[in-house]
Amino acid sequence: MTDSKKILTILSKINFRLQENKDFLTGLDSAIGDGDHGINMSRGFLAVMEKLPQMEDKDIATILKNVGMTLVSTVGGASGPLYGTAFMRAGAAAAGKTVLQGADFLALLDAAVEGIRQRGKAEKGEKTMLDALIPALEAFEAEHASAASPRRALERAVDAAREGVEHTKTIIATKGRASYLGERSLGHQDPGATSALLMLEALLESLE
């Protein structure tokens, strides 16, 4: 499915999608948070891009752990530790792999989502990035179990994440800054779930 070189392409694509949507994410966050999600993610992935040249000859695990550390040390806020932990855990799950098959990617995604769940002490249904990521993980797992191709499984995962983002419009936030608005968070899609969707979309595009 993918190897070290491909991981670098995927990271560049994620960066491109986040930079493209910086103002969009910030706008979503202004409605229910403090309006800096796009700014913070942009800053974090620009720092990741600066490090990419040094990562060209590294293995998958090292690259992902490095990305995680870079995000933790540049993003700040809640997104830094959450996405940082996700990439670091994904890196640990990729230890010793030179090529990622569908099953490896599933293990990676699972470790990343579990990392976010633990770090944020959050679950699905609380209007966070997990509302995109958990459905995506479940969809990927189901497709993979029915022997679908990784690409097909990822397509379904992106669809599920997109539905998850839509669902965040209908629920009240109970985690993160949006929770301080209570019912005022209704009707607004979650910025964290949206950035998670953007990353999954970038991943899918990179495989095309």
Next chain:
Amino acid sequence: MKKFINDAGLVESQMVEGMVKAYPKHLRKLDCGNVVVRARKKEGKVALISGGGSGHEPAHGGYVGTGMLDCAVAGAVFTSPTPDQIFEGIKAVATDKGVLMVVKNYTGDVMNFEMAAEMARDEGILVDHVVTNDDVAVQDSLYTTGRRGVAGTVFVHKIAGAKAEQGASLEEVKAIGQRVIDNVRTMGAALAPCTVPAAGRPGFELADDEMEIGIGIHGEPGTRRGKLCAADEIAVMLLDRVLADLDYSGRKVAVMVNGAGGTPLMELFIVNNAVHDILTERGIGVYRTYVGNYMTSIEMAGLSVSLLRLDDELRELLDARADTPAFIEA
């Protein structure tokens, strides 16, 4: 956006540099990131470290000095500092008696400080923390992340800092910090939003005859929007929520009328006038009053009222000597 800045990306670092240049007797900046420590390191006593996003000036650097904090870590505007920055701060001020982190209850702050504490413990540094959550605008329950930590945090810096200065153990400093947290409540309102420099436009819009009630300190909207009313009515509205949350009857309190950065002292005093009258009517004695910009939200036109319920020890520690850029107690 009209601001006295050079570059939105340099706001935090140039602010910290400028602050250190203003108070060289008190402050020193570490080489890594926007971390400020006491000019002269405190030895043999528990060190206190706090911080958060920039944009809350004089918090948190303004509270670094004798009798308060040993280190303040400034993140990007309204964004928690990162664990590596906090870790550098901890290493710079840690003593063998340990380090207490004073963290405001915002998800990002709690996570980043927790990660920094994990890094410090790996190096054998004794670290513990308290989480301030004085804002009554947000209900505390099992199902939410709880109340926010806002202006009442300054009382934690002052009182826990005084306890540390007396040579108390980490356990004792933590316990007194927690006692302040258990006895302080805050409620705020805003008349106009602020603009995060990197965002370039105001965080929310508000009509001329509207106000946001239940704001935090990160430029986010409040918990509800209402019609603008007179200062006396706003004072009643804010105090009603504070007094309903904790039993202050027959007690002595410290009052803080905190400006959000864009509210003139004139207006803060007008609100304080009403606050005192209301407290007197309700049989609550005011021991000390603090009016001014203690924990701001850039240029937000807003304010908050905090009440700290005092006992003998809290009163004594509140009065203890402090010498910091933004808080002096002789």
